[in-house]
Amino acid sequence: MRQRWPILAVLGIFWTLASCGNEQGKAAVLWTGQPEFAVYGEYFNSMQDLHKVEVRYIDSPAQKLSQGDENPDIIVGNWLKSAAARTFFSPLDKLFTNETLNQDDFYPRLLALGKIENRQYLLPVSFNIPALVFVRDKGDLISNPFTIGLEEIKRLGMEYNQERGGVYSRIGFSPAWNDEFLFLTAKLFDSNFREASPLAWDSQALERAMVYNQTWIGEANTSFQQVDDFTFKYFYDPPAKLLLSGHILFIYMESAELFTMAQERRSALDFRWIEEDKTIPLNEDTVYYGISKRGKAKKAAEAFTRWFFTSETQMLLLESSRNMRMNESSFGIGGGFSALRSVTEQIFPRFYPSLVGHIPPEDYLAPPNVLPRNWPALKEKVILPYMHDRIRHNSREEISPLERRINDWTRLNRE
Numbered sequence: 001m002r003q004r005w006p007i008l009a010v011l012g013i014f015w016t017l018a019s020c021g022n023e024q025g026k027a028a029v030l031w032t033g034q035p036e037f038a039v040y041g042e043y044f045n046s047m048q049d050l051h052k053v054e055v056r057y058i059d060s061p062a063q064k065l066s067q068g069d070e071n072p073d074i075i076v077g078n079w080l081k082s083a084a085a086r087t088f089f090s091p092l093d094k095l096f097t098n099e100t101l102n103q104d105d106f107y108p109r110l111l112a113l114g115k116i117e118n119r120q121y122l123l124p125v126s127f128n129i130p131a132l133v134f135v136r137d138k139g140d141l142i143s144n145p146f147t148i149g150l151e152e153i154k155r156l157g158m159e160y161n162q163e164r165g166g167v168y169s170r171i172g173f174s175p176a177w178n179d180e181f182l183f184l185t186a187k188l189f190d191s192n193f194r195e196a197s198p199l200a201w202d203s204q205a206l207e208r209a210m211v212y213n214q215t216w217i218g219e220a221n222t223s224f225q226q227v228d229d230f231t232f233k234y235f236y237d238p239p240a241k242l243l244l245s246g247h248i249l250f251i252y253m254e255s256a257e258l259f260t261m262a263q264e265r266r267s268a269l270d271f272r273w274i275e276e277d278k279t280i281p282l283n284e285d286t287v288y289y290g291i292s293k294r295g296k297a298k299k300a301a302e303a304f305t306r307w308f309f310t311s312e313t314q315m316l317l318l319e320s321s322r323n324m325r326m327n328e329s330s331f332g333i334g335g336g337f338s339a340l341r342s343v344t345e346q347i348f349p350r351f352y353p354s355l356v357g358h359i360p361p362e363d364y365l366a367p368p369n370v371l372p373r374n375w376p377a378l379k380e381k382v383i384l385p386y387m388h389d390r391i392r393h394n395s396r397e398e399i400s401p402l403e404r405r406i407n408d409w410t411r412l413n414r415e
Contacts, residue, residue, distance in 0.1 A: 026051060026052050026297065026300055027052040027053055027054035027297060027300065028051070028052070028053045028054070028073035028074055028295065028297040028298075028300035028301040028303075028304055029053075029054050029056060029072040029073050029074070029295070029297070030053050030054065030055045030056065030072060030073065030074040030075075030076065030304070031056055031058040031061045031064065031065075031072040031074070031075050031076070031077070032055065032056075032057065032058065032061060032075070032076040032077055033057070033058060033059055033060060033061055033076075033077045033078070034076055034077065034125075034287060034334045034335055035057065035330070036317075036321070036326065036330050036333075036334055036335060037055050037076055037334070038055045038057070039317070039320060039321070039324070039326065040055075040308065040317055041053045041054070041055040041304075043316065043317065043320065044304055044307055044308075047307075050303070051299065051300035051303040051304065052300060053074070053300065053301075053304045056072070058077075060077070060373065061075045061076070061077035061080070062075075062077060062078065062079045062080055062082060062084070062085040062373040063373050063374070065084075065085050065088050065292075066084045066085065066373070071292055071294040071295060071296070072292055072295060073291065073292055073295030073296065073297045073298065073300065073301040074289070074290070074291055074292070074295070074301050074304065074305070075088070075089075075289070075290050075291075075292060076125060076287060076288070076289045076290075076334070077287065077288070078284075078285045078286065078287060078288070078375075078376075079371055079372070079373045079375055080122055080288045080290055081113070081114070081116070081121075081122060081288070081370045082195055082370060082371065082372050082373040083195060083372075084372075084373050085373055086116055086121065088290075088292055088293065088294065089121040089122065089290040089291065089292060089293060090121070090290075090291050090292065090293040090295075090298075091119045091120060091121055092120045092121065092122075092123060092290075092291065092305075093119055093120050095302070095305065095306070096120065100302075100305075100306050101123075101305075101306070101309055105309070105311075105340050105341065105342065106123070106124060106339055106340060106341065107124065107127075107339055107341055107362060107365060109365060109366070109367050110124035110127065110282075110286070110339050110365070110367050111123070111124060111339075112367075113286075113288075113367045113370075114288055121290060122288040122289060122290045123288065123289045123290070123305075123309065123339070124286065124287070124288055124289075124339035125287040125288060125289050125333065125334045125338075125339055126286070126287045126332060126333050126334035126335055126336035126337060126338060126339060127282045127283065127286045127287070127336050127337050127339065127365070127367075128254045128255045128256045128282065128283040128285070128286075128331075128335070128336040128337065129254070129255050129273055129280050129281070129282055129283065129337070129360055129365070130184050130252065130253075130254060130255075130273065130274040130280070130281070130283075131252070131253055131254065131255055131258050131271045131272065131273055131274065132148050132153060132250050132251075132252060132271060132272050132273075132274050133240070133243065133250065133251050133252075133253055133258060133269050133270070133271045134243060134249060134250050134251075134269065134270060134271070135243050135244060135246075135268060135269060135270070136268055136269060136270045138249065138270070139270045141156055142156070142272055144272065145272075145357065146272065146273060146357075146358065146361060147272055147273045147274070147275040147280070147361070147364070148272040148273075148274060148275070149274075149275060149276050150185065150188065150212075150274075150276055153173055153250060153274075154173075154216050154219075154220055156172060156173075156249065156250075157171070157172025157173035157174070157220055157249055157250060158172060158219070158220040159172065160172030160173075160249040161220070161221070163222070163226075166222070166226065167226075167229070168221070168222075168226055168229075168230045169247070170246065170247055170248070170249075171221060171227070171230050171247075171248055172220070172248065172249035172250060173220075173248065173249055173250040173251075173252075174217060174220070174221050174227045175213040175216055175217060175391070176213075176217055176221075176224060176227050176228075176231075176391065177227075177231065177235075177239075177251075177252075178252050179384040179385075179387055179388050180252065180254075180384070181252045182209075182210070182213055182384070182387040182388070182391065183379070183383065183384060183387060184252070184274065184281065185209045185212060185213055186205075186206055186209040186210075186387065187281040188209070188274075188276040188277075188279065188281065189205045189206070189208050189209035189212065190202060190205045191205045191206040191209060192205065192369065193369060193371065193383075194369035194370060194371065195369070195370045195371050195372045198372045198374070198378070198406070198410055199371075199372060199378065199406060201402075203402075206402070207396060210387060210390045210391055210396075213391050214390075214391045217391065224392055234247050234248075239251040239253075240261065240265055240269070243269065244265075244268060252274070254283055255331065255336065255337065256331040256332075256335055256336055258271060259327075259331040259332070259352055260327070260328060260329055260330065260331050262328075266354065270354075271354075271358070273358075273360055273364075275364055278361075278363070278364050279364060279366045280360060280361070280364040280365055280366065281366050281368070282365060282366060282367050282368055283336075283368070284368040284371055284375060284379075285376075286336075286367060286368060287334045287335065287336065289305070289308075291305065309340065310340075311340055311342045311343050311346075311347065314333050314338055314340060314343045314347065315343070315347050317333060318332070318333065318347065318348075318350075318351050319351075322351060327351070332344075332348065332352075337360070341362065344359065344360075345359050374413075377413070378406070378409070381409055382402070382405045382406055382409045383402070385405075386399075386400075386402045386405055
């Protein structure tokens with residue numbers, strides 16, 4: 001219950017904000033799939049009387065926009081730059097030209113992704129990145145205090161293995177444990193998934209990534225059968241508990257999962273950001289913010305925008321999250337690191353002390369490509385299962401190709 005009550009409280013705030021906005025008659029309607037914005041809206045409404053914001057939870061704002069039956073004023077969510085969603089937004093350049101906002105406050109590569117035809121239509125809110133997690137006393141094994149690459153993960157995992165008679169009692173790490181890790185390697189190998197009709201990618205780079213993982217498992221863990229036997233024997237416990245028991249050396253997780261882990265467990269752990277060639281790929285669900293060109297409360301929308309994108313406001317929001325214990329179920333700002341550099345680099349360590357000395361290097365952060373609005377389902381139902389199958393077969397000719405899987409799934413899931 002301790003983990004769930006903040007979310008229940010947030011849902012109650014959504015209802016309260018909707019009522020307040022309707023009574024005032026001045027509310028900017030904000031659609032979002034980020035529950036944290038209910039609290040943000042409440043603070044905005046309580047701090048001034050001139051403007052109000054009415055926050056509505058929409059599971060997929062980008063998809064809802066395309067239906068065209070309602071017109072919000074502000075949209076906060078994922079995949080807002082898809083071809084189906086981008087036409088709904090107003091340019092925000094005037095917020096920079098009149099010095100309401102400062103471009104230098106944002107991570108530049110994230111801000112650039114919000115541009116369409118050289119005009120700023122979307123502002124970045126938050127992002128998450130991949131982490132390799134281990135027991136704190138194993139930190140001396142790793143060569144870099146900030147990051148770790150795939151080859152070092154492989155080598156250290158092999159050295160940690162303990163095997164007798166073909167049976168492993170310890171495995172340092174296996175790519176087969178997590179399909180999301182397979183997808184991470186695909187990104188690091190420049191598979192370059194991007195929106196098309198519906199999706200394009202570099203098939204040769206994807207195949208190299210899958211062969212790399214396949215070879216890794218064969219060299220480090222003998223075979224899939226040994227990995228599966230070990231997994232069946234030990235993975236009834238959560239991976240973090242397996243770390244603490246010593247059965248495994250590393251686990252993979254995104255930053256949001258790491259920093260919402262129970263404090264008593266996280267205090268015994270350390271981490272490195274996973275990189276390759278000085279690149280840390282951001283998760284695809286990076287959150288962006290836009291103002292609708294069809295909205296009817298533009299002054300209120302712009303007022304909320306000016307208020308939200310300041311370090312002072314975001315520090316207040318981090319404090320409120322901690323006081324309400326929302327930080328036990330939601331990380332940072334909007335579920336991730338703030339897109340405002342000073343907030344992530346200077347303020348986050350006050351609320352997440354384990355970030356001291358671990359702030360992600362700015363030059364390494366690589367935003368995702370523009371992806372279709374149905375990306376979550378496409379990834380979960382098609383792409384990850386393909387990778388899961390591919391590494392378990394000797395060649396890609398032995399399984400149904402990714403192109404055919406996408407075509408079949410798209411045909412069966414047309415809106």
